Amino acid sequence: MIDAIGQVSRWLGRTWAALREATGDDAYERYLAHRRECPAQEPHAPLTRAAFFAAEQRRKWDGVRRCC
Amino acid sequence: MYKPVKTVIWLGVVALGALAVGGIALNRGESINAMWFIVAAVCIYALGYRFYSAFLSAKVLALDASRATPAERFNDGRDFVPTNRWIVFGHHFAAIAGPGPLIGPTLAAQFGYLPGTLWILIGAVLGGCVQDFVALFCSIRRNGRSLGQMARDELGPIGGAVALIGVMAIMIILIAVLGLVVVNAMRGSPWATSTVAATIPIAILVGLYMRGIRPGRVLEGTAIGVALLLLAVFGGGWIDANETLRSWFDYDGPTLAIMIMIYGFAAAVLPVWLLLAPRDYLSTFMKIGTIIALAIAIVILNPNVKMPAITQFVDGTGPIFGGKVFPFVFITIACGAISGFHSLIASGTTPKLLANERDARFIGYGGMAMESFVAIMAMVAACVLDPGVYFAINSPAGVVGAQAADAVAAISSWGFPVTVEQMNELAREMGEATLFARTGGAPSLAVGMASIFSNAFGETLLAVWYHFAIMFEALFILTTLDAGTRVARFMLQDMLGSFFPAMGRTSWYPSVIICSGLVVAGWGYFLYVGTIDPLGGINSLWPLFGIANQMLAAIALCVATTVLVKSRKVRFAWATAVPLVWLVVVTSTAAWEKLFSPDLRIGFLSHANDLASKLQAGTLLGDAAAQAPRLIFNDRLDAALTAFFLITVWVLVIETARVCHAALSGRRCPPLTETPHIPSRLVEDWVRD
Numbered sequence: 001m002i003d004a005i006g007q008v009s010r011w012l013g014r015t016w017a018a019l020r021e022a023t024g025d026d027a028y029e030r031y032l033a034h035r036r037e038c039p040a041q042e043p044h045a046p047l048t049r050a051a052f053f054a055a056e057q058r059r060k061w062d063g064v065r066r067c068c
Numbered sequence: 069m070y071k072p073v074k075t076v077i078w079l080g081v082v083a084l085g086a087l088a089v090g091g092i093a094l095n096r097g098e099s100i101n102a103m104w105f106i107v108a109a110v111c112i113y114a115l116g117y118r119f120y121s122a123f124l125s126a127k128v129l130a131l132d133a134s135r136a137t138p139a140e141r142f143n144d145g146r147d148f149v150p151t152n153r154w155i156v157f158g159h160h161f162a163a164i165a166g167p168g169p170l171i172g173p174t175l176a177a178q179f180g181y182l183p184g185t186l187w188i189l190i191g192a193v194l195g196g197c198v199q200d201f202v203a204l205f206c207s208i209r210r211n212g213r214s215l216g217q218m219a220r221d222e223l224g225p226i227g228g229a230v231a232l233i234g235v236m237a238i239m240i241i242l243i244a245v246l247g248l249v250v251v252n253a254m255r256g257s258p259w260a261t262s263t264v265a266a267t268i269p270i271a272i273l274v275g276l277y278m279r280g281i282r283p284g285r286v287l288e289g290t291a292i293g294v295a296l297l298l299l300a301v302f303g304g305g306w307i308d309a310n311e312t313l314r315s316w317f318d319y320d321g322p323t324l325a326i327m328i329m330i331y332g333f334a335a336a337v338l339p340v341w342l343l344l345a346p347r348d349y350l351s352t353f354m355k356i357g358t359i360i361a362l363a364i365a366i367v368i369l370n371p372n373v374k375m376p377a378i379t380q381f382v383d384g385t386g387p388i389f390g391g392k393v394f395p396f397v398f399i400t401i402a403c404g405a406i407s408g409f410h411s412l413i414a415s416g417t418t419p420k421l422l423a424n425e426r427d428a429r430f431i432g433y434g435g436m437a438m439e440s441f442v443a444i445m446a447m448v449a450a451c452v453l454d455p456g457v458y459f460a461i462n463s464p465a466g467v468v469g470a471q472a473a474d475a476v477a478a479i480s481s482w483g484f485p486v487t488v489e490q491m492n493e494l495a496r497e498m499g500e501a502t503l504f505a506r507t508g509g510a511p512s513l514a515v516g517m518a519s520i521f522s523n524a525f526g527e528t529l530l531a532v533w534y535h536f537a538i539m540f541e542a543l544f545i546l547t548t549l550d551a552g553t554r555v556a557r558f559m560l561q562d563m564l565g566s567f568f569p570a571m572g573r574t575s576w577y578p579s580v581i582i583c584s585g586l587v588v589a590g591w592g593y594f595l596y597v598g599t600i601d602p603l604g605g606i607n608s609l610w611p612l613f614g615i616a617n618q619m620l621a622a623i624a625l626c627v628a629t630t631v632l633v634k635s636r637k638v639r640f641a642w643a644t645a646v647p648l649v650w651l652v653v654v655t656s657t658a659a660w661e662k663l664f665s666p667d668l669r670i671g672f673l674s675h676a677n678d679l680a681s682k683l684q685a686g687t688l689l690g691d692a693a694a695q696a697p698r699l700i701f702n703d704r705l706d707a708a709l710t711a712f713f714l715i716t717v718w719v720l721v722i723e724t725a726r727v728c729h730a731a732l733s734g735r736r737c738p739p740l741t742e743t744p745h746i747p748s749r750l751v752e753d754w755v756r757d
Contacts, residue, residue, distance in 0.1 A: 018152075019287070021152070021155055022155045022158050023286045023287055023290070023349075024286050025284075025286040025287045027284065028284050030145065030149075031146065033145075034144075034145025034149075035145065041145075049283045049284050050279070053284035054341060057340050057341045057345045058340060058341075059146070059147065060345070060417075061340040061344055061345060063416050063417065063555065064413060064416050064555050065163060065348070065413075065416070065417065065555075066163060066166060066348065066544075066547055066548050066551040067163055067164045067166045067168070067403075067407070067409045067410060067412070067413055067548070068168035068246070068402075068403050068407065068613075068617065
C-alpha cells in the first residue's frame with residue numbers, strides 16, 4: 001500500500017515537473033541552474049526573477065512564434 | 069519485440085488502413101461513421117511515420133545522433149537549450165497548429181468529404197510532414213538559421229530577397245483573412261462579440277499578474293485566465309439576454325473590422341507582456357485542451373458523416389468559393405496537408421531546442437502528422453452537419469440570396485434539403501439571431517463542435533458550447549493576428565532600415581508607430597473590403613491565402629532540394645522535388661485561373677470588368693453602385709497580388725534549377741553552408757529508443 005502511494009506520488013511529481021517545464025513555469029529555476037553550471041558565460045550577477053521573465057518575453061516575441 | 073510479431077502488427081496496420089480508406093472512398097449513398105476517418109488517418113500517419121520518415125532519416129537526410137546540435141553547442145540556458153523531445157514536440161505543435169487546419173477543411177467540405185480527406189492524408193504524409201522535417205533538419209545543420217537566411221545562403225541574393233518578400237506578403241493576407249473569419253463569427257452576435265471582447269481585459273489581467281504580482285508564474289496566471297475565460301462564455305449569454313447590454317455589443321461587419329484594426333495596432337505597439345504573451349498562454353492551453361476534448365468526443369460519440377463523398381460542386385459551381393476540385397481543393401486546404409508557414413517555425417525556435425539530431429524526425433514529421441489529424445477532425449465536424457445546414461451557414465448572401473426563403477430554396481434545389489424553421493430552430497438553440505450566410509468557416513465549425521460536445525458530454529448547453537467554440541477559435545486567431553502584425557512590423561522596420569537607418573531601430577517609437585500603422589493598414593484594407601464584399605470576402609481572400617501559403621512551401625522545398633543536390637544526394641532529391649513540382653503545378657494553375665478565368669466567381673479580372681460594365685450601363689443601384697468602384701479596385705489589386713505570387717514562385721524555381729544545375733556540372737554556385745561535424749557529448753547520457 002505504502003509502496004503504491006509512493007509510486008503514485010512519484011508519478012504525480014514527475015508529471016507536475018514535466019508540466020512546469022513544458023509551460024516555462026520553471027524557466028527561472030532552470031536559468032539559475034544553468035548559471036551555476038556555466039558561470040563564465042554571463043559575467044554579471046544573475047537576473048532577478050522579474051527581470052529574467054521580462055527579458056525572456058521580449059526575446060520570445062521578436063520572431064515568428066505562431067503559425068496559421 | 070520479435071521481428072515476426074512486429075511484421076504481423078504492421079501488416080495489420082496496413083490492412084486496417086486500406087480497409088478504412090477503401091471504406092470512406094468507395095462508400096456511396098449511405099451515411100458513414102466518423103470512426104472510419106479516425107482509423108484511416110491514424111493508420112496512414114503510423115505507416116508514414118514508421119516507414120517513410122525512417123527512410124528519410126536514414127537515407128535521404130542521414131540524421132546523425134553523434135553530431136552536437138545547436139542547442140548543445142550554444143547552450144545559454146535561454147534561447148538555445150537542449151530539451152526533452154516530448155516537450156519540444158509540445159512547443160512545436162502548439163506553434164504550428166493555428167486556425168488554418170480548422171477552417172480550410174470546413175470550406176473544402178463543399179466538394180464532399182472525399183477530396184479534402186484524401187488530400188489531407190496524402191498531402192501530409194508525402195508533402196507537409198516532409199517539408200517540416202527537412203526544413204527543421206536544414207536549420208539544425210545551420211546553427212538554427214531562419215528560412216530567409218538559408219534561402220540567401222544556399223540560393224543566392226535573389227532567392228533570399230524573394231523569400232523575404234514572400235513571407236511579408238503571406239503575413240498580410242493571412243492576417244486579413246483570419247480577421248475576416250473572426251468578424252464573420254461576431255457579426256450581429258452580442259454573445260460572441262462580448263465573449264471575444266472579454267478575452268482582452270482577461271489577457272491584460274493575466275499579463276499584470278505574471279509581470280507584477282507573481283513574476284514568471286505561468287501556470288498560476290494561466291489557470292486564473294482560463295477560469296475567467298469560461299466565465300466570460302457564460303457571461304456573454306447573460307449579456308445577450310439583457311436588452312440594454314446586448315445593444316453595446318451588436319455590430320455589423322465593417323464596424324467590427326475597424327475595431328479589429330484598432331486592436332491589432334494596439335497589440336503590436338504595446339509591450340508584449342501586457343497583451344500578446346498572456347493571450348498566447350491562454351490560447352495555447354485552450355487550443356490543446358479543446359483539440360484533445362474534440363478527439364475524445366468524436367471517439368465516444370462516433371457521429372455519422374452526412375455529407376456525400378463527392379458533391380456536384382467539384383465542377384466549379386460551389387457556393388462557398390468558385391473553382392473546380394482541381395486545383396482549388398489543394399489551395400483551400402493548405403494547413404493540415406502542406407503549409408509553408410511551418411517552415412518558418414521549423415527554422416525558428418524549434419531547432420534551437422533539439423538535444424539530439426535524431427529527434428528531428430519525431431518533431432518535424434510527427435508534429436505535422438498531428439496537425440493533419442486536427443484537420444481530419446475539422447473535416448469530420450463539418451461533415452456531421454446536415455449538408456443543407458452546412459451550405460446555409462457557409463453560402464454568402466450574394467450567391468443564395470439575402471432572404472432566408474430564397475436561401476433555403478436555392479440550397480434545397482441543389483439536393484440538400486433545409487427549411488427556414490430548421491435554421492431558425494438551430495440559431496435559437498445556438499443562441500444566435502441567425503445562422504444564414506455566416507461565412508468564414510468558424511460558425512459552421514462551432515455548430516459542428518457544439519453538437520458533438522453536447523451529444524458526447526451532455527445534451528444541454530448547446531448555446532454555451534457554440535460560444536465556447538467561437539471563443540476558442542477567436543482566441544487563437546487573435547493571437548496569430550497580434551503576433552503576425554508584430555513580426556511583419558519587425559520585417560518592415562528591417563527593410564526600411566536599409567534605406568533610413570533610424571527606421572531600423574526596433575525600439576524607436578516613431579518607427580514603431582509608422583511601421584505598425586503601415587502593416588495594420590495593409591491587412592486592414594483587405595479585411596475591410598472583405599466585409600463589404602457581397603460574396604462574403606472569404607470567396608476571394610481564402611484562395612489568395614492558400615496560394616501564398618503554398619508559395620512559401622514551394623520556397624522551403626526549393627531550399628531543401630538545393631541542399632540535397634549540393635550534398636550529393638541527387639538520387640534522393642525526388643523526396644522534396646516531387647512535392648515541389650506538385651505545388652508549383654497546383655499554385656500556378658490556381659493563380660492562372662484566379663487571374664484569367666472568364667467565370668465571374670473565379671477570375672478576379674473578369675469580375676472587375678463585369679462590375680465596371682454594369683456600373684457604366686447604370687444597372688447597379690444604391691449601395692451596390694456606391695461600393696462598385698472599391699470592389700473593382702480590390703479585384704484588380706487581388707489580381708496584381710496573384711500575379712506577383714505566380715512570378716515569385718517561378719523566379720525561385722528557375723533560380724533553384726540554375727543553382728542545382730551549376731552544382732551538378734561543377735560550375736560556380738553558392739557553397740553548401742552546413743556546419744562541420746562536432747561530436748555530441750550529450751549522446752552517451754541519453755537513453756534512446
